Amino acid sequence: MSPARVASGAAGRPKRPTMVDVAREAGVALRTVSRVVNDDPTVGPANVAKVQAAIAALNFRPDERARQLRTGVTGAIGAAVRRIAEANPALAAIERTAGAAGLTLLAASTDFDEGREREILTSMCRQRLDGIIVEPIGESHGYLQPELEAGMPFVAMDRPMSGISADCVMSDNASGIGMAFHHLHEHGHRRIAYIGDSERVFSGRERAGAFRAALRSHGQPVEGLVHPGELTPERVAAALDAALHGAKATALVTGNMDTTISVLRLLGREAAGRLAIVGFDEVPLADLLQPALTVVAQDTATIGRTAVELLRKRVADPSRPVQSVVVPLELKVRGSGEVRG
Structure with missing residues (x-):
């Protein structure tokens, strides 16, 4: 097999070797090179070896754009x-x-x-x-x-x-909220509040709706205990104040990771330790809090x-x-x- 020689392109840059160059180097037909490049199993072993050796000698790389146009798959x-x-x-x-x-x-x-x-x-x-x-x-x-x-x-x-x-x-948003609510209920809480994302968002709507359903199923009032809305610090702070001081909630379900983090920051370490909280979504370093944070974790x-x-x-x-x-x-x-x- 002859030493690889590839012509220079514009501005003296080496021209990328083509399948024509590979065919010439291997001493086979262009169609044979195409079949080897596309893993056609009908090509004989001798020709496969010739083409692969030429590809290695020329450092040939198939044109992905051409393959994409041909197959429609990128x-x-x-x-x-x-x-x-x-x-x-x-x-x-x-x-x-x-x-x-x-x-x-x-x-x-x-x-x-x-x-x-x-x-x-x-x-x-x-x-x-x-x-x-x-x-x-x-x-x-x-x-x-x-x-x-x-x-x-x-x-x-x-x-x-x-x-x-x-x-x-x-x-399963509804199931997750149900888990959180029933867990708090089993630990003696009868004033459980929810703070979560806007109901404009599908998951926020599902989770807030599931929480209302949980309250009703336990004969508890909905008013003052469900606080969906935009996840701004001001809105979350207002919701937390309404839940704890207005509705006198003793436990809280937070509707996603961002809400949980905002609530924990607003409460501070001591207050957070006295309030029962279950968060929806895993929170980074949740196990390092005191007490460690109980969560409904998504897979x-x-x-x-x-x-x-x-x-x-x-x-x-x-x-x-x-x-x-x-x-x-x-x-x-x-x-x-x-x-x-």
């Missing part, structure tokens, strides 16, 4: 999640699962901004990705309907996408893994029925929820 998926800068266990699970399947993950943070979410999703649709996983923020995703009809698969994670019909994986690893699996199934069979997967939660008892009423 081997890349997108993920539009609410946060990247902070720890995101679900995104980590997506990355692991995608990597194990030979997929490249392109992720972007919407930062809880509906306009930014729209920009990111529109941009991702233009990138010829195989599909997109979304932690939805916007109230309607109807603008993605043309993309869906053109064959772009979407999978919603944590809450459904509104305005389009897409696969979804999320936690984020399963959620992330399932999102990728649903996306791959949709890519393989675009006509399959839309599927929603609800993932169970776990009550992690650590101390804060066991403070007696």
Whole structure:
């Protein structure tokens, strides 16, 4: 086999070797090189060896853009999640699962901004990705309907996408709130309050609704004990004051990690230790608090893994029925929820 020689391109830069160069180096037909590159099992071993040796000698790399145009598959998926800068266990699970399947993950943070979410999703649709996983923020995703009809698969994670019909994986919100409420009730509390996210958000609406249902099922009044709303420090502070001083609550369920952290900061170490609290979502360093924080923990690893699996199934069979997967939660008892009423 002759030494590899590849002509120089414009401005003296080496020209990337092509399949024509490989065919010439290997002494075989161009079609044979194409079949070897595309793992055609009908190529004879001798020709496979010649082509592979030529590829190594020339340091040839197949043109991924050409393969993508030919197959319509990029081997890349997108993920539009609410946060990247902070720890995101679900995104980590997506990355692991995608990597194990030979997929490249392109992720972007919407930062809880509906306009930014729209920009990111529109941009991702233009990138010829195989599909997109979304932690939805916007109230309607109807603008993605043309993309869906053109064959772009979407999978919603944590809450459904509104305005389009897409696969979804999320936690059993109602069951989790029920776990938290009944745990506090079993420890003697009869004035249990809830502070959570806005009911404009699907998960916030589900969790607040489940808490109202729990109160009613135990014959307790709803007024003054349920406080959904925007997650600003001022709003959470007002809700905490209304719950503890207005409604005289002796126990508290917080509707997500951000609410839990805000409440703990507002209470301070001593007051937090005297109030029974169960948080929805795991909180970093929850086991180091005094008492350690009892939480309803989402199985984020399963959620992330399932999102990728649903996306791959949709890519393989675009006509399959839309599927929603609800993932169970776990009550992690650590101390804060066991403070007696």
